[in-house]
Amino acid sequence: MSEPNDATFDIVILGGGSGGYATALRAVQLGLTVALVEKAKLGGTCLHNGCIPTKALLHAAEIADQTRESEQFGIKAELVGIDMAAVNSYKDGVISRLYKGLQGMLKSNKSITIVEGHGRLVAPNTVEVDGKRYTGRNVVLASGSYAKSLPGLEVDGERVITSDHALVLDRVPASAIVLGGGVIGVEFASVWKSFGVDVTIIEALPRLVAAEDEESSKALERAFRKRKINFKVGKPFEKVEKTDSGVKVTIAGGETVEAELLLVAVGRGPNTANLGYEEQGVKMDRGFVLTDERLRTNVPNVYAVGDIVPGLQLAHRGFQQGIFVAEEIAGQSPAVIDEAGIPRVTYCDPELASVGLTEAKAKEQYGADKIKTYNYNLGGNGKSQILKTAGFVKLVRVEDGPVVGVHMIGARVGELVGEAQLIYNWEAYPGEVAQLVHAHPTQNEALGEAHLALAGKPLHAHA
Structure with a gap:
């Protein structure tokens, strides 16, 4: 859609990930005009650096395991190796097809103006992108999240990596340490073990996937022991040092673990720095945007959805919040989302x-x-x-x-x-x-x- 001269919309959305684009699509269904601002690629973390690529790797890992174990089903097959270039090509093909579909759906909608560039909130109702201002009767903050690290832990993208780097790794490492036994950590540990990597998970909390029911956590730990995935729980990280062959990680008690690389999987932080939120009076807590149960911030007509809102960082939560906010703005008074009612899946094996x-x-x-x-x-x-x-x-x-x-x-x-x-x-x-x-x-x-x-x-x- 070509931009109107006054660049005024019913809703200006800052961020084109799961929460942002869901807000846009539902809003235009309800007859509202939308400006959707995105500095990178539409689809956000989920499509490009999260849900979709990790699940593609997990499926490839499942195929590797099935090939390795095929004889127990009466099928004679041999796993001769993991071709990471081909695995990445398969993964990237899935992302590309979904991305093209999403682009087409959003760009063909005449009520959505897609604004490419780095947006910043410069007034409670205005987002500025490359010197041009977009005013909204309502503003929705949907700027997503980033892969976190820990204080004093330098990510170099080679020996010490985040999930972003792990998703484009061009080789299968001989060994890896995964710092963090939450969803991201156990999924990558599962993939790498299936690919033949010697994996050790280090987790500061007393058990893996500690947010889940304790019986589920214990069952996963038993399954990982059976798969020979090493893990050390209740062991806070202390430091990492480079070695000739990779890294050496020291954990509580002075114990050390060595491997070719270290994956930092300690969660995702809210992407809210330098976006003008605090300057415009939006109430924050440790970088997260605080909202009420109707996803309203303390600033009138400014809402927030997705990973920047405290709670589960899940794409389908962002989708649902986006739909909710669009309907709220349109005056439909939708039912409040029950956070406990949001399904949670960890796709390890x-x-x-x-x-x-x-x-x-x-x-x-x-x-x-x-x-x-x-x-x-x-x-x-x-x-x-x-x-x-x-x-x-x-x-x-x-x-x-x-x-x-x-x-x-x-x-x-x-x-x-x-x-x-x-x-x-x-x-x-x-x-x-x-x-x-x-x-x-x-x-x-x-x-x-x-x-x-x-x-x-x-x-x-x-x-």
Whole structure:
């Protein structure tokens, strides 16, 4: 769309990632005009440096494992090596196709003006890009996140790298240390182990993926031990030194670990520096933009969505927040987003998926005596046996009340989280889910079996 002379819009959005472009698309559906400002590529972290490329690598890793293990299925095949140039070509092809599709969708929309360049908030209702000002009746801050490091830890892009560097690595390292046992850390550790790398995870917290239910964390740790992925939990990082062959990392207690490279996977920080937010009076906390439950900042008609808002840093959270804000601005008064109701998936091998409250959080919220749990072992599920995967579906419910948490671990359980989030968000009782028919043989049956058992009428499980 050509820019109008006055460059005034219903909404000016600063950032074209998941939250920003979702805001734009929903806003124009509701008859609003939009200026979408992006300094790099539309699609943001998720498309170019996060969800999509990492999952492409994880799929390649799954193929490597399947080839290596094919004989147990009666297929004779041999893994002769990992061609990183070809793996990266496959990954980049996926990104390119999705990027072209997104570009086409946004650029063909006559109500969206795409502004390329570095934007800065210069007034509560104005974003400046390369000397030109774009005024919005409303402004949405959606500037995303960046790969964090730690104080005193210098990332050189060669021996000490972030996930951004790891995604374009042109070789398979012989060994790697992963600093951080959260989602990013365990996913890269999983990929590299499948590619034949000697991997060690270092995590300051007492367990891997510490935000997940403790039973899921412990199950993942058991699976990683079986896969010979080394990890050291409860071990804060102290320093890193360069060696002739790579790096040496010192952790609490003076213990050292050496490897070819160090991946710094300590999370993502809000990309809000030098964008004019604080100068315009936007309330911040450690770089994050503070909002109320309707995603309004303290400045009238200025909203914030995505990774810069405290909470889960997930693309689908950004999408939902973008849709919410567009509808809010259009006067539709959408329902407030329940953060606990946002599904969470970690795509390592085995996968973790969850929605709702952990057992610990549920006990804290409702009282320990009010919470009941049930674990259905995937060993009793036919499709899981076919896939040769281990794991479980764990339900957390309030006594005589709804299911308030679903936690799963096993191959491909991320594909089951859709029903799980419906169960949580619709406040379903075990008996209500038990009435639903789940196709056989599928892993989806495990959800049905768990609810049958929790409702007191188990079929293939013990109550």
